[in-house]
Amino acid sequence: MTITLPLREEAGATPAPLLHVQNLSVAYGRTPVVHDVSFSIPRGGSLALIGESGSGKSTIARSVLRLLPRDTGRASGRVEFAGDEVLGLSETRFRPFRGRRIGFVPQDPSHALNPVRTVGAQALEAAALTDAPGRRAAVLDIFARVGLPDPARVYDSYPHQLSGGMLQRVLIGLAVLPRPDLLVADEPTSALDVTIQKRILDLLDELRGELGIGLLLITHDLAIAAERTDEIVVLKDGRVQEAGATGDVFAAPTSDYTRQLQADAPALNPDRYRHADGRGVDAWTTDTTAARIEVHEISKSFVVDSTARAAVAGVSFRVPPGTTHALVGESGSGKTTTVRLLLGLETPDAGEILVDGAAVTGRTEAELRGIRRHLQLVYQNPFTSLDPTWSVGRIIREPLDRYRVGTRAERSAKVAEALDAVGLPPQLARRRPDALSGGQRQRVAIARALVLEPDVIVLDEPTSALDVTVQAGVFDVLRRLQRERGLTYLFVSHDLALVRQIADTVSVLRGGRVVEAGRVADVLSHPREEYTRALVDAIPSPDLRSSR
Incomplete structure (x- = not known):
């Protein structure tokens, strides 16, 4: 499918585009990965390439920048920058473009x-x-x-x-x-807090306005694309599924794939789980039953450059059974330190932490092992948290081996049960992590956390490295397991749109202190504190009305 986006007209004329890609196809060796893609970006304009991992987004960017592997990468078609066809230029002639006139993030x-x-x-x-x-x-x-x-x-x-x-x-x-004419940005804000993300995107908008810089944005965050770009190209398996003005594509998508991406984006579908599980993300237990997690006035300081600095100061929260509590805040707000204190990896200077009524603080290592059996962690990055030399089956079985649970046959049965619980086929147990996709790896990490049948799972940015559709699949699994097993989640995230979608309650941290806490529906819909309002205002909120 070839779709050429219309150029803007000024004073009745059609100016030459800054970047014009026509019938671009790319192959690595004998494997084609991009098929007949066309689009244009005018000076000062912006276009987003949207799609899951493997859709060809980054390959298109590398083609524009002439960064394909010399021995295996082969591009055909035309790529014109400011009127110059660049695919046919020698590296010596193209080098002055890269960095000075075409910036890359x-x-x-x-x-x-x-x-x-x-x-x-x-x-x-x-x-x-x-x-x-x-x-x-x-x-x-x-x-x-x-x-x-x-x-x-x-x-x-x-x-x-x-x-x-x-x-x-x-x-x-x-x-x-260097104030380039074109900026190619490959997921430029995926690792940033929402407020910093907004600042960066505002800066890019300012540069476009002041200097006429064109922007080619590669992102899996559809809300950012909808809010910040003029045109959009939706890719799947290297082929264009849909393209056009951003407002038109999002207001009335014509392809099933675009509709699925839009449904899976948290900022564009905040009520996804409200209807999916019948409970609603703002449900909250107000009775006096014992909480799964109770954190009372914990504080922790570290010595930096001979000066004691408080990482956490007087933090308290309570998580009832079967609910999800979120910790949100910018980098350095104390989220990670709070999690490490909860897991017994650090000792608080003051305060108390209880898990199912048992104190975490003041325990021996043997006693902590007993608590951790019911308190598991899913790490942030599925690409680095799994041992690449082990099979999936051994990775999931390791906690059972360490706690000497059951016979060998019973452990194998539990591994198969855990794989089934996260929606993975049993034959994956023989594979190694490098043979899995990012979403499959994170499901393996969840299966490993489930295999000991814990009551509490700490989710540390568990999907920040994943596409929105894969992220939605992972959280579908987590919500189902919570319903079926009554699991309690502590969810650490900088993605407030996702927090609004899946959490019941939230604590907003700043500088190691809780500045606001309560039900998600109350805190994020009607924030009392200026800091919380700034976080909420930074959530992308595109206007999806069609320009047609």
């Missing part, structure tokens, strides 16, 4: 910077592409504009000394520093 910030050089030294290379004097001052200014605290410290830091979100902001700053 890669998806994974942890692999994009040299670990043995300071951020400032690498930033000066980007500044060298500009004609502006005072390159260090220009770098510090762009670091401040992308929301980096203490730009001078960031400038002098090595990449490993910064968080993933800070590294992503560094990369965005360096990409826009």
Whole structure:
């Protein structure tokens, strides 16, 4: 399917597009991965490539940037930038385009910077592409504009000394520093808090308005695409499913695939589970029965540069059985420290934590093992949390082995039962993680957490690395298991749209303190605190009315 998006008209004329992709097809070796894709972006315009992993989004971006593997990547068709056909240019002739006129924000910030050089030294290379004097001052200014605290410290830091979100902001700053004509952004905000995400997207909008920068945005977040781009191309298996003005596509999608993506996006479908399980995401137990988790006034400080700094200060919350409580807040708000205290991986300086009435604090390691059997964790990244040398069956069976549960045959039966519970076929037990998709890996992680039949599962950003459709499938499994087994979830997330969709109650953390707490329906619909209002206002809220 070939769809060419219409160019905007100005004063009765059709200006030449900044980027024009026509009948682009790409193959790796003998395997075709992109089929006959066409679109255009005018100067100052924006277009989003939408689709699941493997749909060809990043391959199209690499084709525009001429970054396909030299030995296996082969592109055909036409890619015109500012009137120049670039696919046929030699690397020497194309090199001046890359970085100076076409900026690029890669998806994974942890692999994009040299670990043995300071951020400032690498930033000066980007500044060298500009004609502006005072390159260090220009770098510090762009670091401040992308929301980096203490730009001078960031400038002098090595990449490993910064968080993933800070590294992503560094990369965005360096990409826009030379003021390119076109910015190719591959999932530029996937690792960022909602408020920083909004700041970055606002900055990109400002640059488009001030400098006429065109934007090619690759994202799996349909709400961001709907709110921030003029045109959209929906891809599946390297083929265009639908394309056109963003408002038209989202208001009246013509393909089943687009309708499915839209239904799976939390910001576009906040009532998904309200109707799915009949309980509603704002349900709340108000009786006096014992809670599964009780956290009372816990505090924890760490010494940084010879100074004690409070990571958590007086945090309290209560999670009744069978409900989902969310911890939300920006990076550094204390979410991770609170989880580590709950799991007994850190000891609080003050306060008390109870799981099913049993104190976590003051326990021996043997006693903590007994508590942890009923308190399991699903990690954030399914690509790094599973041992790549083990089979899926061994990964899921490991907790049973450690706790010496049952006979060998009984453990194998429990592994098969856990796989079935998360919707995976039993033959996957023989595979290794690298043979699985991201969604399958995360389901394996959930199966591993379930195999000991716990009462409480801590979900630490369990789907932040997954496409919206895969994410929806994972949470369908989690909600079903909660209904069937009465599981209690503690959900840690920076995605407030997802929190609004799946959590019952929420605690909003800032600087290690709870600034607001209560039912999700109350806190996110009628926030009392300015900080909570800022978080809620940062949730993408596109206008999906058609322009037709």
